[in-house]
Amino acid sequence: MSKVKYYYDPDTLSYRKIEPQKSKRYRNFALFFLGSMLFGLVCLVLLLNTNLINTPRELSLQRELKNYELQFELLDKKMEQIEEVLANIEDRDNNIYRLYFEANPIPEEQRKAGFGGINRYKSLEGFNNSEMVIATTKRLDIIKKQMAIQSKSLDEITKLAAEKEKLLAAIPAIQPIRNENLRHMASGYGWRSDPFTKARKMHRGMDFSAPKGTPIYASGDGKVTRADNNASGFGKHIRIEHGYGYMSLYAHLSNYNVKRGQKVKRGDLIGFVGNTGRSEAPHLHYEVWKDKDRINPINFYYGSLTAEEFENMLKYASQENQSLD
Incomplete structure (x- = not known):
């Protein structure tokens, strides 16, 4: 009042x-x-403009924002874990897998390169947390690109592994006559005395002395390109193309167990020891070719001989004796 x-x-x-x-x-x-x-x-x-009074809508938005912040922290930790796992896989890929299969390593700059050209993140600009959102999106894009590169690399390694397996199976890696069937290793690769002319002559194969009819086995996977008696001096002989530049030859046979064009596996029975062609006694003349050059077969017996057996063979093969053909 x-x-x-x-x-x-x-x-x-x-x-x-x-x-x-x-x-x-x-x-x-x-x-x-x-x-x-x-x-x-x-x-x-x-x-x-203070937090003293909030509407239900504002309280809901605040809870949602806190939830997003928590989800972002979890996403950040997951990306760190993914980056750590990827780094480990990339390290093994470059320093183990690609090294073993003789493939060039993938440079670090290529694995972690960003994206050039247009601004891919323009739609994310203009918000309160644009910098954080853009940085996270870039990080995710780089991780996806790393995974794509690594996936292609592993596909390449898988192909190289399959090719390596074929190569290892194709290389002539076993002795074509089993030890229990051998009389002795008659002559090795190198300069030897010719049994007919007695002149010193280069012997470009190995002679295995064995009874007529002794089984002869393919020394590696391949395809029979010849099984005939049309080569001078070899008599009945077999040639197997193994691929990758390798070829093996088996001469002076008494009979064949394969025919031209037939595919064989290492250890398959292909023929039998004989005395055909220019031969002084029943034996197998065995040659290994690499890129059309005849090389010493003694370097290719790691698949069938023990260390002691290989040592004995090396001893006899190095003797400059008389060959059997």
């Missing part, structure tokens, strides 16, 4: 009540109302 005010009237020597003017009353009310509105507006602005 407003206070009642009085004034002293000298004419009547008494106090009279002051009656407020209506215009002044309206003005005071307007000022009070305007002041109240300004105060209320200021308080509302302050409340809206």
Whole structure:
């Protein structure tokens, strides 16, 4: 309630009540109302910009934001784990797999290169956390690119492994006559005395002395290209193309167990020891060719001989005796 005010009237020597003017009353009310509105507006602005009062929508958005932050932290940890695993695979790929199969390693710059050209992340700009979102997206793109490169590399290694397996199976790697069937290793690769002319002559194969009819086995996987008696001096003989530049020859046979064009595996029975052609006694003349050059077959018996047997063969093969053909 407003206070009642009085004034002293000298004419009547008494106090009279002051009656407020209506215009002044309206003005005071307007000022009070305007002041109240300004105060209320200021308080509302302050409340809206503080965390003292939140609407249910704002509380929901805050919870959602915290959840996104947690998910981002988990994503970051998962990317770190993926990068660690990828780095381990890439290291083994370059330093073990590709090294073993004689393939060039993939440079680090190629594995972790970014993406040039147009701005791939323009649609992610302009947000509060754009830098973080763009950096994470770039990181994910690089990881995906690394995985694609590594996948292609492993595909290549798989092909190289399959090819290596074929190569190892194709190389003439066993003795064509078993030890229990041998009389002795008659002559090795090198300069030997010719049994007919007695002249010193280069002997480009190995002679295995064995009874007529002794089984002869393919020394590696391949295809029979010749099984005939049309080569001078060799008599009945077999030639097997192994691929990768390798060829093996088996001469002076008594009979064949294969025919031209037939595919054989290492250890398959292909023929029998004989004394056909230019031969002094029943034996197998065996040659290994690499890129059309005859090389010493003694370097290719790792698939069938023990260390002691190989040592004995090396001893006899190095003797400059007389060959049997």
